[in-house]
Amino acid sequence: MNKKLFIPGPVDVRPKILEAMSTPMIGHRSKDATKLQKSISEKIQKLFYTKNPILLSTSSGTGLMEGSIRSLTAKKAVVFSVGAFGDRWYQIAKSNNIPVDYVPSEWGKPTLPETVDKYLSTGKYDVFTITHNETSTGLMNPIKEIAEVRKKYPDVLWLVDAVSSMGGVKIEVDKLGIDVCITSTQKAIGLPPGLSICSISEKALEHGKLVKNRGTYFDLLTLYKYVVKKPFQYPSTPTIPHMFALDKQLDYILNEEGQENRYARHLKMAKITRQWVKDNGFEMFPEAEYESNTVSAIKNTKGISVAELNKKIGEVGYVISNGYGDLKEKTFRIAHMADRKISELEKLLSILTETIKKL
């Protein structure tokens, strides 16, 4: 039995998009492949609200997180972390011997604009990273407010992990001034995992030239060279099936559902989930005002067995997520992202209500 996935990626993929994964192969140096990558790039620019060039990488989002911090840090990076994926950015920097400072928030609390201001004002950094939507804690950072204080430091490159929000929440890359905005296909965009995507600013491309030993596979400057000099080509063979599927799904997002409708649907699903949390005597894990629109992390205030809950709902074809790491039984997470229908979420929530009563 295929379970309906209410986990924060991989997500359920629409049948038409799954079908596109089966498109017969083409050569990756062919004109058709170039056309495909060009088409995707133009549509991703719309999704990201950016004029910056778009890079595709056959890897998970972690790959482009590594690529960006490694390709662009010439002096020192500062990682603002609000959970496991912020911590990953710090660990990536350490594993590459990149000078880095680590500024964690207590789990469930956001990165505050004043904290960013305080660190950037030291002049010690050429790069800072922000997790837009932290999958481990269901927290969405105040990106607009961070963008405001960042205006004082335009030369410090701003890298954003939007892996679990892009496509479900409006992120206006150019208006916010994000230098590298990273996402991945298996979250709010609604594709299988296997491909990650970023936009990169001219400023970042210029600054990257100062960095020695950027490596090969994830060197953003090399990726860029192929997109520009050999327009819409690739340094090594990309995952063509994902590209066929992504091109189709972007048409759906941009033209069939519409971006604003998509964001509104995600917000509505988040609000329905938050109401369910209140009605059922639980609490949201993140501080109020910072709850994610794509994944709700819920404090297990009633001390239920999350493992048992998931087992029971699994028997009727559903799966949610336990808490991340140390939060395994202390929280549970309901993802409501990608092409999930409101009616499907409501069905899940009513099953959860009934199942919890009987636990």
Next chain:
Amino acid sequence: MNKKLFIPGPVDVRPKILEAMSTPMIGHRSKDATKLQKSISEKIQKLFYTKNPILLSTSSGTGLMEGSIRSLTAKKAVVFSVGAFGDRWYQIAKSNNIPVDYVPSEWGKPTLPETVDKYLSTGKYDVFTITHNETSTGLMNPIKEIAEVRKKYPDVLWLVDAVSSMGGVKIEVDKLGIDVCITSTQKAIGLPPGLSICSISEKALEHGKLVKNRGTYFDLLTLYKYVVKKPFQYPSTPTIPHMFALDKQLDYILNEEGQENRYARHLKMAKITRQWVKDNGFEMFPEAEYESNTVSAIKNTKGISVAELNKKIGEVGYVISNGYGDLKEKTFRIAHMADRKISELEKLLSILTETIKKL
């Protein structure tokens, strides 16, 4: 029109395997995902003739080339190159600031065992790399003879790029003593691009501990930790569609076609192509005895326009490859790998014969 691909990857994929790419998603931390990766690992061990653990990477083969040389070189590497993909290994080392020596052969000539002996005897190296099958020149290196001389230097780690041969040529990893053997799905294995695979020896895993700053995404020791400590799990979200497809294709290779039959078919296709070359007044590009069984590189001794040839056969639904880089018009390449049928190759060759007459 979908062209029949006689290029050295991506290859045409059997419809059943393309279908498997459309399997509905599962969670990558689920028991089903663990079972899937375990099943693939066991089957890959058979394909590789090895007891070594198997690592899967969501990337092209270049990713694992970078991962292996970066994770394992503590002292100095020596790269023996017979073409563009050997050169890539050298460039990867340089881009990561890894101490490396570069020993190229003239294009079309193999890496000779005595050359390997000479370099390894200096005691300067802890890693050496060999391209088993060089896609750019259609050359297959004398891997058994290299394995013989290497026996004198068991402590020097041996990395092999078998990207365009594994699955089409018998490579007995344990018998040969290869420490890291790398391949990719879109060549002789017969899948779409997007996933790469390697085996890794205990000796290599132990030696890797000496290496600082191995990075994150391609750190082979991290990948290994997930396979062993969290059996058959992943550090970040993998390309699940490729895993469904690979599991099915390995059943086909191992149990339906049979490994020996598969190697025999590849050899037969190579011989048919070499005979065609002779019969049509061309010459093979690589030195005799070193021609690849999966891709034939042919000297354009008749000075035909390769671009024009490809255009003409494209009109009837076929595509071959021009020469690589500087060899663009000086050679052309016919790939005969993966699940290509002998009858299909014969059809292509007769079309080539007729088309060349009319050029």
